Amino acid sequence: MTETNILPEVIEAPVSGYDAFSLETLQDVHTFDGEQREIAPVVYMEKYGYYAITRYAEIQKALRDWRTFSSTDRPFYAPSAFRPRTLILEDPPEHTASKAAVFKVFDAENLAKMSTYFKAEAERLIDNLLADGPAEINAYTDLSVKYVLKVFPDVLGLPEEGRELLLKFGDAVFNVFGPPSDLQAAKLASGTEAMEWVESNTARDVQADGGIGWQLYSMADEGKISEHTAQQILKSIFAAGFDTTTASIASMIRAFADNPGEWQKLRENPGLVDNAWEEAIRLYPASRYGGRWATKETVLGGVRIPEGAKILTMWLGAGRDPRQYDAPDEFHVDRDLKNAHLSFGFGIHTCAGNQVARLEARTLLRAMVERIEKIELTGEPRKTVNYQAFGHDHVPVRLTPAVSA
Amino acid sequence: MTSETMLRTPATLTRQPLQVRSKRSASDCVVELELVHPDGAALPGWQPGAHIELHLPSGLSRQYSLCGNPDDNSSYRLGILNDPTSRGGSSYVHTGLAEDDNLEVSGPRNNFELVESPEYHFLAAGIGVTPMMPMLDEAERRGARWKLTYMGRSRSSMAFWQELAAKYPGKIDIHPDDEFGFPDLGALLGKPRDGVKVYACGPEGLLRALEGICAGWPAGTLHLERFAPKDPAAAMAPAISFRVKLALSGMELEVPPGRSIVEVAEEAGAPVIFSCMEGTCGTCETRILSGEADHRDSVLSDEEKAANEMMMICVSRSKSDVLELEL
Ligand code: HEM
Ligand code: FES
Numbered sequence: 001m002t003e004t005n006i007l008p009e010v011i012e013a014p015v016s017g018y019d020a021f022s023l024e025t026l027q028d029v030h031t032f033d034g035e036q037r038e039i040a041p042v043v044y045m046e047k048y049g050y051y052a053i054t055r056y057a058e059i060q061k062a063l064r065d066w067r068t069f070s071s072t073d074r075p076f077y078a079p080s081a082f083r084p085r086t087l088i089l090e091d092p093p094e095h096t097a098s099k100a101a102v103f104k105v106f107d108a109e110n111l112a113k114m115s116t117y118f119k120a121e122a123e124r125l126i127d128n129l130l131a132d133g134p135a136e137i138n139a140y141t142d143l144s145v146k147y148v149l150k151v152f153p154d155v156l157g158l159p160e161e162g163r164e165l166l167l168k169f170g171d172a173v174f175n176v177f178g179p180p181s182d183l184q185a186a187k188l189a190s191g192t193e194a195m196e197w198v199e200s201n202t203a204r205d206v207q208a209d210g211g212i213g214w215q216l217y218s219m220a221d222e223g224k225i226s227e228h229t230a231q232q233i234l235k236s237i238f239a240a241g242f243d244t245t246t247a248s249i250a251s252m253i254r255a256f257a258d259n260p261g262e263w264q265k266l267r268e269n270p271g272l273v274d275n276a277w278e279e280a281i282r283l284y285p286a287s288r289y290g291g292r293w294a295t296k297e298t299v300l301g302g303v304r305i306p307e308g309a310k311i312l313t314m315w316l317g318a319g320r321d322p323r324q325y326d327a328p329d330e331f332h333v334d335r336d337l338k339n340a341h342l343s344f345g346f347g348i349h350t351c352a353g354n355q356v357a358r359l360e361a362r363t364l365l366r367a368m369v370e371r372i373e374k375i376e377l378t379g380e381p382r383k384t385v386n387y388q389a390f391g392h393d394h395v396p397v398r399l400t401p402a403v404s405a
Numbered sequence: 406m407t408s409e410t411m412l413r414t415p416a417t418l419t420r421q422p423l424q425v426r427s428k429r430s431a432s433d434c435v436v437e438l439e440l441v442h443p444d445g446a447a448l449p450g451w452q453p454g455a456h457i458e459l460h461l462p463s464g465l466s467r468q469y470s471l472c473g474n475p476d477d478n479s480s481y482r483l484g485i486l487n488d489p490t491s492r493g494g495s496s497y498v499h500t501g502l503a504e505d506d507n508l509e510v511s512g513p514r515n516n517f518e519l520v521e522s523p524e525y526h527f528l529a530a531g532i533g534v535t536p537m538m539p540m541l542d543e544a545e546r547r548g549a550r551w552k553l554t555y556m557g558r559s560r561s562s563m564a565f566w567q568e569l570a571a572k573y574p575g576k577i578d579i580h581p582d583d584e585f586g587f588p589d590l591g592a593l594l595g596k597p598r599d600g601v602k603v604y605a606c607g608p609e610g611l612l613r614a615l616e617g618i619c620a621g622w623p624a625g626t627l628h629l630e631r632f633a634p635k636d637p638a639a640a641m642a643p644a645i646s647f648r649v650k651l652a653l654s655g656m657e658l659e660v661p662p663g664r665s666i667v668e669v670a671e672e673a674g675a676p677v678i679f680s681c682m683e684g685t686c687g688t689c690e691t692r693i694l695s696g697e698a699d700h701r702d703s704v705l706s707d708e709e710k711a712a713n714e715m716m717m718i719c720v721s722r723s724k725s726d727v728l729e730l731e732l
Contacts, residue, residue, distance in 0.1 A: 060687075063687070064687050064690055064704075064715075092676075093676060096676045096677075096678055097676060099678045100676065100677070100678050103678060103679070103680065108461075108462070108463050108496070108497040108500075108501050109497075109500075109501045111462045111463045112461075112462035112463075112497065112501050112502075112506075113462075114462070115462030116462075116507065270420070271511065274466075338703070339683075339685040339703050340685060340703075344686075346686065346687045347686075347687040347688065347690060348678065348687075348688055348690070350680050350686045350687065350688045354680060354686075355463060355680070359462070359463075366420070
């Protein structure tokens with residue numbers, strides 16, 4: 001190692017005994033990831049031999065610098081049928097072509113068509129739930145899952161039969177990048193049940209004319225991407241596009257149930273719907289971390305990262321970085337987020353489905369704000385236990401309808 | 406707070422779906438929209454200077470001035486500039502939106518009221534003419550002395566000028582840059598005096614110039630409508646074009662005013678990716694090889710902007726005639 005271009009303030013990453021993947025950690029990731037964040041912007045996780053970037057500013061910086069922080073390898077990476085390399089494990093120029101293709105199928109025109117449909121379904125769903133007055137439900141299964149598994153697969157042109165497998169598939173996808181364990185084995189086994197359904201529904205010949213899959217395969221015909229890439233992109237959409245949104249929406253409802261004053265604020269000013277959703281996913285990001293590797297030795301936040309280091313970008317903790325947000329554990333629908341959080345990642349790997357996810361969630365929230373006067377907890381919410389995903393699978397609430405004119 | 410209050414929330418805060426009754430071209434870069442209630446119900450009232458907010462399917466919201474007749478509560482009339490730097494915004498209205506489509510709308514709201522005055526001088530540039538149109542009618546109704554100076558790139562780009570010239574002969578001064586060059590604003594306004602209100606709407610450059618000139622006028626003379634700050638690209642509506650060299654693709658392209666680098670490059674087949682088109686997500690960050698960027702994003706710090714190494718090509722432009730990018 002040469003010393004020439006390294007400033008004296010540069011430190012080695014503090015060595016941490018933290019196990020980000022132990023069952024104890026997974027019960028309360030906000031607390032434990034938050035503790036690491038307060039140690040240093042970059043820590044070395046001795047148990048696995050990986051580096052972790054823990055703070056907002058440093059994660060954002062790393063995600064912008066894809067030349068230094070490459071996506072082509074990452075902690076715990078091994079080839080997996082759940083996590084195709086396309087997009088998530090690509091760097092430019094390959095990544096650019098795949099990403100342009102996936103953004104193309106979520107362009108303004110396609111989103112416009114989705115919008116009208118999402119709204120009608122969101123309103124119908126809430127109206128049905130509240131048809132007999134106040135309703136006691138599990139906001140995860142009875143609202144979030146019901147809505148997401150209706151609207152997005154419809155848009156993709158998927159059969160009714162077997163849709164719930166998408167959640168199992170997603171659950172496996174978000175446990176691939178972590179150490180072998182009983183938890184991982186169980187998640188992967190359950191995901192395997194979904195694999196056949198996913199394979200057959202991403203095949204070229206089942207895609208409805210004009211649908212999202214058909215548009216991707218058409219791009220392959222035009223030579224913009226390969227046919228294999230088209231299928232892998234479609235699979236990535238299946239993998240990343242369902243339990244992320246169902247988890248986020250359930251978590252958002254929990255945030256409102258915990259903070260009745262914020263619901264009232266939103267009812268008084270529905271113009272805050274969009275911001276309220278961003279605030280909810282800042283507080284409860286559906287994805288806990290990402291992964292990169294250092295193509296050369298570098299210094300981030302004053303901490304040296306050696307060439308070849310494998311790195312976790314811990315954006316769940318960064319969502320509550322007090323350097324970035326005042327009172328970061330609090331939920332405020334009118335918080336000034338200054339346009340930014342890292343819950344959809346940042347830079348060239350910014351979530352490919354961010355506009356769809358936003359459209360789904362905002363549309364549902366708007367329909368709720370217009371129709372629901374009160375959201376109250378009726379029991380203890382339960383968080384999911386996952387390596388990479390964060391969410392709630394049980395949010396018991398009573399919804400009280402607004403008295404209409 | 407109860408649902409009672411919710412029900413009484415003023416119409417300006419709630420959104421309602423309105424239907425596009427007609428959409429037609431009003432110049433080579435402006436479309437005119439007429440929005441109605443799908444059931445034909447009356448729309449909330451408004452005063453000259455008001456705007457509404459369109460909530461587009463992409464999740465973006467954009468504000469547009471009302472340019473119709475406030476006494477007619479059956480429809481709202483808008484003039485919308487095709488500004489591809491706000492992709493998903495105006496470009497959606499231009500290319501994605503069709504007659505009979507529904508759009509979520511909130512408002513009207515008014516930050517640009519026409520105060521009483523015996524005399525008005527209205528100055529509009531480009532799409533800035535829209536809030537002025539109902540003001541002219543109102544000034545006329547009040548029996549005030551008034552004139553409108555309407556500036557723009559060329560007559561073909563300027564919306565509604567024939568309509569205005571025919572309605573108010575002698576009071577409308579049409580000023581296309583390609584015929585007369587950029588006007589001498591000081592000479593147009595004349596000597597500082599009492600009893601005149603100056604109303605202006607247009608790109609930031611024009612508004613700044615007017616602020617400078619009107620500093621010597623009685624306080625309260627100048628009333629400005631800035632384009633919504635949410636749409637920084639429109640706020641600084643670029644008045645100049647530049648060339649962009651794409652080093653990796655081996656192309657050199659012209660980026661005209663009102664179009665973004667991303668859009669021009671994508672159209673030419675260069676490999677670009679983008680998501681927010683607002684300069685917030687970092688997806689389109691690109692390395693600068695030569696030339697000087699005109700940064701308009703909210704990702705880069707001031708130091709990074711000054712360093713001139715990287716830029717967000719969805720909203721940022723060029724200060725130099727040619728900008729070379731690693732693209
Ligand atoms: C609230 C819901 C969602 C959240 C919180 C979320 C979060 C994320 C994050 C943090 C990344 C960055 C990964 C990285 O940089 O390593 C990402 C990437 C991605 N997301 Fe999402 N996502 C959501 C919904 C969706 C949906 C609905 C889709 C599909 C329609 C989707 C498809 C993807 C894909 C394909 C990528 C890979 C992009 C790339 O590597 O360039 N996501 N997502
Ligand atoms: S596309 Fe988001 S910053 Fe340019």
